[in-house]
Amino acid sequence: MAAAASASAAPLPPLTGSARAWGTLSLSAAVFMNVLDTSIANVSLPAIAGDLGVSPTQGTWVITSFAVANAIAVPLTGWLSQRFGQVRLFVASVALFVIASLLCGLAPNMTLLIAARALQGFVAGPMIPLSQSLLLASYPRALAGLAMAMWSMTTLVAPVMGPLLGGWITDNMSWPWIFYINVPVGIAAVLATWAIFRHRESERRSLPIDSIGLALLVVWVGAMQLVLDIGKEHDWFASPVVVASALVAVVGLAAFLLWERDEAHPVVDLTLFRxxxxxxxxxxxxxxxxxxxxxxxxxxxxxxxxxxxxxxxxxxxxxxxxxxxxxxxxxxxxxxxxxxxxxxxxxxxxxxxxxxxxxxxxxxxxxxxxxxxxxxxxxxxxxxxxxxxxxxxxxxxxxxxxxxxxxxxxxxxxxxxxxxxxxxxxxxxxxxxxxxxxxxxxxxxxxxxxxxxxxxxxxxxxxxxxxxxxxxxxxxxxxxxxxxxxxxxxxxxxxxxxxxxxxxxxxxxxxxxxxxxxxxxxx
The missing domain is CATH 1.20.1250.20 (MFS general substrate transporter like domains)
Structure with a gap:
């Protein structure tokens, strides 16, 4: 099987037999781990806040820091996958997710936990879209629907398992274990994915990064999430802070859309909406x-x-x-x-x-x-x-x-x-x-x-x-x-x-x- 350059010249055949089964399992395990982490910490917030000496309200940043960083990273998937290749990017994302999970469990205070969660959310960004792309590439056309069904089952089960598993771990072990459980799953997913997909790398192209578009994306998404986080506590638009954040989000979004429309190598390809x-x-x-x-x-x-x-x-x-x-x-x-x-x-x-x-x-x-x-x-x-x-x-x-x-x-x-x-x-x-x-x-x-x-x-x-x-x-x-x-x-x-x-x-x-x-x- 040829390397990435040849792969771009001729389409690779679908995977077959055990390779396809193990490939599906490894991709699904990584997605399950990712989606699980969006909900597993919810029921553990009181324990985390109490252990680290902060209020439950401050504890919610454990959830929102992950969400903000994840939302910012997801649209970058297209650019990153062209720059580094889909397989390399996916494997790197899972490996970094494991490291970030370990840092979350080891965090001695809320500041470092929030930083580790933000890192975890950011590196998790490419995992879901790339898992879809790699999975579709592993199945013949006639079975593409089945491939998506297998993929979607992990996204259906994980949000349900998150609160149940998080509550059980918090009650019977300690809250850091809600992050430590990602380590063995992630390592297994990295090894299996690399073994099966390393010869199926996509074509790589060295593209310049749209730094201004990325900065605008960070600004407006961060400001919008701040409005959603603190709005209820501050009676929404009765608060100058909420009003200011909302204005930054709106102006930032407008500037982002205008910039991306004419950018040669945009962070987000708005032409998809055509x-x-x-x-x-x-x-x-x-x-x-x-x-x-x-x-x-x-x-x-x-x-x-x-x-x-x-x-x-x-x-x-x-x-x-x-x-x-x-x-x-x-x-x-x-x-x-x-x-x-x-x-x-x-x-x-x-x-x-x-x-x-x-x-x-x-x-x-x-x-x-x-x-x-x-x-x-x-x-x-x-x-x-x-x-x-x-x-x-x-x-x-x-x-x-x-x-x-x-x-x-x-x-x-x-x-x-x-x-x-x-x-x-x-x-x-x-x-x-x-x-x-x-x-x-x-x-x-x-x-x-x-x-x-x-x-x-x-x-x-x-x-x-x-x-x-x-x-x-x-x-x-x-x-x-x-x-x-x-x-x-x-x-x-x-x-x-x-x-x-x-x-x-x-x-x-x-x-x-x-x-x-x-x-x-x-x-």
């Missing part, structure tokens, strides 16, 4: 993911704060979402070449809407099984969401531009997830305040129900003050439940509104499926 399938698919994926991720954050918050669930119980509620997704993803992958992916994506959005409508009818009396049923059903929509939309997004992109296209679409998805989380939690609290005010309007001695409720609480042995405090707690619980119902219902409506966006894209050619066409010359 392709209808790319912009429609990326936008549908991003908005859908933002809605999905915001609700994934909201449900366990509501359960733990106002329904009396422990972190473990909330994790058990969330875990079954991966069951049907794992069963159905291979089926979707095998049939995506014969079925219009727009139909599958539409089905996914309809199921998402049904799931969220079911949740919008929850009450404070909802039991464990009632709350879990929509979560199980949601697995169906996840299987039909990622694979068809990735296929649709990349369907008309030429092979050489797949890393850049995948990097840009993943950047949009990651950013939408951060925005969705912030908007969802803020809107939840504001709607709860409104519902609470409406509920307590009727909570006075002259109202018919007041005397009855007050009398029952007094009969249970409570003092007047205790009875009033209990009624206030019940009103708060009801207010946040009603606010959660509002968010669930609005999200259901928005998923239905997204469906026409999917149909703005062209149907990929049926013989290969969109992603297969995109990968045609990549192997």
């Amino acid at each position: 392709n209808r399938n790319f912009w429609a698919g990326s936008l549908a994926t991003s908005v859908g993911y933002g809605l999905f991720f915001g609700n994934v954050v909201l449900l366990p918050l509501w359960l733990q704060q106002y329904m009396g669930y422990t972190a473990t119980q909330a994790g058990e509620i969330m875990a079954p979402v991966g069951l049907l997704a794992m069963v159905l993803s291979p089926i979707v992958g095998k049939t995506i070449g014969r079925v219009d992916p727009r139909r599958y994506a539409t089905f996914a959005f309809v199921v998402f809407a049904i799931v969220l409508w079911m949740r919008s009818r929850f009450s404070t009396q909802a039991d464990f099984a009632t709350i879990m049923v929509p979560t199980i059903i949601q697995g169906i929509s996840m299987a039909f969401f990622f694979i068809p939309l990735v296929t649709l997004t990349l369907s008309e992109i030429e092979p050489a531009r797949i890393p850049a296209a995948s990097g840009l679409s993943n950047f949009m998805r990651i950013t939408a997830g951060a925005v969705g989380t912030s908007v969802t939690t803020t809107l939840w609290e504001r709607r709860a305040t409104l519902h609470h005010a409406q509920l307590v309007e009727n909570l006075h001695p002259a109202s018919p129900g007041f005397d009855q409720a007050f009398g029952l609480l007094r009969a249970a042995g409570m003092s007047d003050a205790q009875a009033l405090a209990q009624m206030e707690r019940m009103a708060t619980q009801q207010a946040f439940m009603l606010a959660a119902n509002d968010i669930f219902y609005l999200s259901a409506v928005l998923f239905m509104v997204l469906i026409p966006l999917v149909w703005l894209a062209h149907a990929p050619r049926p013989h290969a499926g969109g992603a297969a066409d995109a990968a045609a010359g990549a192997h």
